[in-house]
Amino acid sequence: MNINATIIGQTIAFAFFVWFCMKFVWPPLIGALQERQKKIADGLAAADRADKDLEQAQAKIAEELAAAKQQAQEIIEQANRRASAIVEEAKDDARKEGERLLVAAQAEIEQQVSQARNELRAQVASIAVAGASKVISKNLDEAANSALVDQFVAEL
Amino acid sequence: MAETASGYIQHHLQNLTYGQLPADYVRADGSVLSDATWTFAHSAQEAADMGFWALHVDSMFWSLLLGFVFVGLFQFVAKRATSGVPGGLQNAIESIVEFVDTSVKESFSGKNAVIAPLGLTIFCWIFLMNLMDLIPVDWIPGLATLLGIPYMKIVPSTDPNITMAMSLSVFMLMIFYWIKVKGVGGMFGDLALHPFSSSNPVFKVLLMPVNLLLETVSLIAKPISLGLRLFGNMYAGELIFILIAMIGYAQLPLHFGWAVLHILVITLQAYIFMTLTIVYLSMVHEEH
Numbered sequence: 001m002n003i004n005a006t007i008i009g010q011t012i013a014f015a016f017f018v019w020f021c022m023k024f025v026w027p028p029l030i031g032a033l034q035e036r037q038k039k040i041a042d043g044l045a046a047a048d049r050a051d052k053d054l055e056q057a058q059a060k061i062a063e064e065l066a067a068a069k070q071q072a073q074e075i076i077e078q079a080n081r082r083a084s085a086i087v088e089e090a091k092d093d094a095r096k097e098g099e100r101l102l103v104a105a106q107a108e109i110e111q112q113v114s115q116a117r118n119e120l121r122a123q124v125a126s127i128a129v130a131g132a133s134k135v136i137s138k139n140l141d142e143a144a145n146s147a148l149v150d151q152f153v154a155e156l
Numbered sequence: 157m158a159e160t161a162s163g164y165i166q167h168h169l170q171n172l173t174y175g176q177l178p179a180d181y182v183r184a185d186g187s188v189l190s191d192a193t194w195t196f197a198h199s200a201q202e203a204a205d206m207g208f209w210a211l212h213v214d215s216m217f218w219s220l221l222l223g224f225v226f227v228g229l230f231q232f233v234a235k236r237a238t239s240g241v242p243g244g245l246q247n248a249i250e251s252i253v254e255f256v257d258t259s260v261k262e263s264f265s266g267k268n269a270v271i272a273p274l275g276l277t278i279f280c281w282i283f284l285m286n287l288m289d290l291i292p293v294d295w296i297p298g299l300a301t302l303l304g305i306p307y308m309k310i311v312p313s314t315d316p317n318i319t320m321a322m323s324l325s326v327f328m329l330m331i332f333y334w335i336k337v338k339g340v341g342g343m344f345g346d347l348a349l350h351p352f353s354s355s356n357p358v359f360k361v362l363l364m365p366v367n368l369l370l371e372t373v374s375l376i377a378k379p380i381s382l383g384l385r386l387f388g389n390m391y392a393g394e395l396i397f398i399l400i401a402m403i404g405y406a407q408l409p410l411h412f413g414w415a416v417l418h419i420l421v422i423t424l425q426a427y428i429f430m431t432l433t434i435v436y437l438s439m440v441h442e443e444h
Binding site (some may be wrong): 003 | 211212237242250276
């Protein structure tokens with residue numbers, strides 16, 4: 001239990017071990033710890049960022065989907081409008097064609113009627129002339145005359 | 157047991173001392189030295205008569221051995237330290253480092269590259285030195301006796317030289333940083349202007365001697381209490397181990413119980429020494 005030079009020896013040893021620890025033990029260990037802490041922090045931050053990115057991407061997808069839907073709706077509407085326009089046009093054309101055909105048919109009918117009338121008039125004239133010539137050839141036979149007139153009338 | 161009980165105890169508490177005995181010295185075995193001789197002491201009286209320039213070879217040997225165990229193990233891990241997934245050993249070492257780092261950060265806010273490694277060295281080294289206490293008291297001294305070595309005290313922290321060397325080193329570091337951070341004037345101010353102070357300059361000067369006396373006493377008490385606390389705890393623990401070892405087979409349960417309690421004591425003492433070192437060093441960095 002004497003105090004002796006051991007105290008000096010131990011002081012030197014203590015200084016050496018503290019120096020050694022300061023130089024070669026503490027920095028690499030604490031460096032590794034801090035680096036790991038940083039890695040973990042970075043990893044967490046990256047995960048956060050990825051989450052945010054995912055959210056953004058999903059929002060964008062929804063947006064684009066809505067836009068696409070709207071566009072499709074517009075296209076369909078446009079097509080419908082176009083279809084109904086085409087149908088209207090066709091109807092219009094058909095009606096016009098019908099009217100045109102009707103007018104043409106009427107004109108033809110009228111023409112045929114007037115032609116028939118003219119033919120009839122010519123026939124009536126020739127029959128009247130033939131009847132008159134028959135009346136003149138048979139002459140004065142009352143009964144025969146009236147029979148001729150009846151026959152003529154029947155021929156009309 | 158060939159020796160008496162007190163002889164047994166004294167034998168276990170005597171360091172292996174190497175030093176010079178003066179000429180015409182009557183040794184323990186009755187022989188007389190013709191010249192001054194460097195030799196190992198063969199009795200407590202011889203060790204005492206060697207004076208200051210003697211060395212406790214066993215304390216120094218175990219202390220250095222354990223110090224190298226500490227730096228060797230830690231440096232082995234530090235060299236391979238990875239910031240990736242740590243292995244089992246690195247994990248264990250890292251938890252100690254982190255524990256010390258947290259202790260330092262809790263009580264010391266300034267920047268000082270020495271304090272944390274100092275704390276780690278103190279904690280691990282003292283823990284290892286204290287741990288020697290758990291080796292049954294007769295094993296290694298018995299082995300040493302077989303080899304012809306008269307004394308072998310294997311727990312360096314039961315040697316006041318070892319504990320006082322460490323606490324005085326801490327004290328010197330304290331004074332060094334005190335002057336470095338605040339200058340001699342700042343150091344004097346810390347010592348002379350507290351705890352009693354006055355806004356009146358005359359009273360201030362009058363109070364200075366009182367403050368100086370109080371603060372100096374408390375300053376001197378710090379390294380002494382630091383070193384003696386560790387020494388006292390370990391010495392008392394060792395003494396009880398020795399006493400238990402003397403009572404025959406009944407020692408087994410007692411020894412086991414005391415050893416289990418001692419696991420707590422050795423860790424606690426290492427922790428207290430480290431914490432007080434950090435606190436003392438942070439005190440001299442602080443502004444009042």
